Each structure stands twice: as C-alpha cells, then as structure tokens.
Amino acid sequence: MQNQTNDRVVYNLNTLGYKRCKQFGHYKYTKVKPRLENHIHKDIIEICYCLKGQQFYNIEQNELKLNGNDILIVSPNTIHSTGVYPEDKGELFWIQISLNNDLGKLCNLPFLQSNYILKALTKKSNAVFKGAFSLKNILNALFTQLEKPQSILSVITINHLIIQLLLETLSLTEKPQEVKPTIRLNIINEYIEKNLSRSIYVDELAGAIKISVSYFKTWFKENTGITPNEYINRLKIKQAKVDLLNEKTITQVAFNLGYNSSQYFATSFKKFTGITPKAYIAKHNTK
Template sequence: MKIQKEIIEFEKGKSFKLFSPGFKNCFFWHYHPEIELVYVEAMNGIRHVGKNISGFTDSDLLLIGANVPHLNFDYGIQTECNQLVLQMRENFLQDIILPVPEFENIKNLLERSYLALSFSGETKKIVVEKLQLMKDKNSFESLMGLIEILQILADSTEVKELNKEDTRIKWFLNDKIRMGTIYDYIHENHDKKPNVNEIAEIVSLSTPAFCRYFKKQTNMTFTDFVNNYRINQAKVFLLKDYSVTEVCFQVGFESLSYFNKLFKQHTGETPSEFKKKHFKAIEINGRIGVITRESSCHKEF
C-alpha cells in the first residue's frame, strides 16, 4: 500500500492511450511521469490528488500533471462507476506541444497541470463527448481530437486548481507510512468513533507525530478528514433514499443539527436539499433507473 510508480505502456506509433480502467477493490496510491486526463462518472466519490482530498457528485473531469501522486478514483465507491482515462507519453509536452508556437495556451495548460485541474460545466460536457468519439477514430484523427480537447481545456474558465502548491513525487519521497492502512481504518470505523490514538499506534507513530504527519499529507486534521469521509458516505445513503435522520446516525454523527450544519458547510446545501436535487432517475450504461436502498453495491471491502 505504499506509494507506487505506475509503469505505463503505449502501443507502438501512438502518442497517447485512451482506456477505461477498473481497480474497485484495490487501493492504488500511485504516480507516473505521464500527464493524465481522467473522467469519472459515479453517484458520489472521493478524489485524492496530491494534498487535495475532496468529494464529487455525478462526475468529475481532471487533468493531472506528471508525477503527481493520486489515488484511483473508484476506490471506496459502492455504486456503479465508469471511468475514461487518457494518458500522454512522457515526452508529449516537450516533443509535440513546445515546438509549435500556436500551442502556447496548451503549453501553459500542461505546465500548470501539476496543481491538478478540475473542469466543470459546459467544458466537461463537451470534452467528455469528444473523448467518447475518439475511441472509434484512427490514430491521426484521434491525435487531432486530443489537440482540440487540450485547446478547449486551455481556453476554459470553468476550472479549479485542486492544489495550491507543488505536490509532485519529490514531496512524498520520505513517506514511509502506508496511507492505505489509514484509509481502511477510517472506512471501517467512520460510523463508530475513530480514535486518533488507535490509528497512530497501528502505523507505529506517537499521537503527536501522527497528527503532524497527517496534517502535512492532507492539509486536514484527522477529525476533519473523518467528517469529510462521513459526509461523502452520507451522500451515498441519501441517494439510496434513506431519510436524513437515518443517514445522520448511519455515518456516525450523534447530533442531527450538527450533521445538517456540517453537511451544508461541505456541500453548500442541506441534506434535504441535496437529496431533493440529486435523487432522481439517472442514466447508467444507457438505461434509466432509480437508485434505491435495495440497489446492489459494486464495491466490497
């Protein structure tokens, strides 16, 4: 579960690869020198890129720079999840983009991608449609499609930087703690009372040392991280048509008023507002369905 370098193989004569990964039961905390564009579609999920740990609802489109550590985006997702990943060769920026003056905006985009960029709105919609079309095109047409997508991203204002500082792998070289152990502990205990002293002992650190380490790794305290995880789990239960009160206690909160307050702080809307907005017929794999509490979970721990 330590951070791993992913070795990416490309087909001969191709500058990039486009595929749909599926790790599900695997905690894959990794990095690679290739720049990556990721689209993930799920009711609700958690993204961990560099220092940023945040949730998303419905879908997310991310541009992740070279050597930025990140967790696979389907980790912990208990419902249907679809991904589309585009990885560019390590020399893509240097050999294809930099020599062409007309690609100046794309160059700036790719150079800024080390912060991890999340795209939304019409940008996300258009780019995903073009990614889907690329799957059926020949090599040359696909490359032109990629250039077009990068230009759209470069010109977009519907973008958010997930990190505020450089989090490339050099920042993690001295990390000897197994982050997967921490994730697993929180997953198993978030609905109870996760104990910082207990997890510190599990990863062989004193409590003060663990708190310093955890804050450095995530920019969050252990308590804030647990509450963030609980809120994201709460979204899943709300989308399965549990009542707000049921969800509150299901994910480990002891006060309904505190749960409502914290949920709104994290999402900008109350649990009731979130449920009303998102609990509706959704399209999954070309069919219309409603997510209910009887829906099967696709993730096992």
C-alpha cells in the first residue's frame, strides 16, 4: 500500500482503488538525500508542491529551482531528475496522475471534465508557479485521510480532495506570476560574497537593503523558502566546492570561509551536499 521511512511516505493510490491516480508522496528532510536520477513517467503528469526549503530539478536539461510555496508541474514522458543536486532539506508533496482514459475515470469525474483539467495542467508544465496557503490545507487533509482506515466516507473524501487539489493548482497557474525580487536578492548576494571570509549577521543583510530586521526575516523566507542563516551557509558551501579543489587543506578552506573549526565546516558541508569535504575532493580527483 505504501512505502514509509521516518521522513518520507509514499502512497500508491492505484493499489488503493483510486483509478488514474498513481503516487501521492510527502517528505520532510532535515538533511540532504542522494540526488534523484533521470527517469520518465509514462503518460503521467506529476505535480510537486514545495512547502519549505528549496529543490532543484533538471527537466530535459533545463534547470528549475523551487523555493517554499512553489509548484512545479512535470509533463508526461519527460526526462527529469534533480540534476547535480541532492534531494534537498525541506518539505515537499507530490502527486502523479495518469492521462490514460483506459484506466477508468479520474475520481469518478466524467472523461470530458477530467481530460479538460489534465490537458490544461499539462499546458502549464515544466515551469514554476507560486502556490497558496489553501494548497497546504488540501495536501495535509489528503495525507490525513490516507492515514485513516479505508471506509466509504474516506474514499469519497479522498476523491473530492484530489479533484480540489487539481482545480486549485490549475487556478493558481492561471494567475499572473509575481516578478521575483531580484534587485534585493542581488544586493544580498553581492554583500554575502564580499564577506564570505567572516560571520555575517542578519541585521547586516537587512541594512544592506534598508529594511527592518523583523520585516527582513519574513520577507526573506517568503521569497527564498529558507532562513537568512541557511542561505548564507549555502553560499559558503557553494564557494567551498570551488576552494576545496584549489586550496592546500580542508582547514585552510574552512578558515577562509569564516568557520571556527574544520570539524564544524565538515559537518556543514555534509549537511548541504551529502558527503564530507574529504570525500568530495577524492570524488573529483578520480575524474
């Protein structure tokens, strides 16, 4: 019926009797996992809902980034993966729906209606859209219903929630998408890159774009999906990947990036990449 670990659950909806519905999954990772390899879903549309954190996807060699509250629709029969990136820290739901009418009615909808919804969603595929709080409520409600023993009422409710989820997603993809706040983020990126060699504090970043610290924290998480401190660490680790292949020692790289010890640096590096600095160097030296 389902595959489950402490931080990841996958329901195989078709085996539970929900025709045309394949997987409904959820993960909540506190550390990175191995990258998702190239794969294809035959005649299946997949919708990913990133609630927290961030995640990169590579779809037919196009790199897309999801932040918290973003939606990605992956078109059927399309090669996709997380590219060179791991499955990242954060929380994400996904659902897979078959386009094959021979498998039966989608949640008991007439074919004309279900085909309309799925065709419209497919037209919006391979792009990132901004979500809404209502989606989180639907996703959590669906997850809760699937955890309960199956009954006539739960089957009716789950069918209703799946259709509600698809309709709400379609509605959000048709809204004008807000322009990303690139000017502020560019200023922040430049400030961090100029000060990678030391500890950087949130009040400095707020001051760089001339807003209050309290508003900055809220604004930043809404627009990046992560906290300022995690964002800083990610940029440090990104630079560390370059430095580790050029500097003499791991300790030197750690201190050059403002870490108090090589041990703490190694812990942070593994947290965001899934491997230790030593393993990273060895991996690239064998290429």
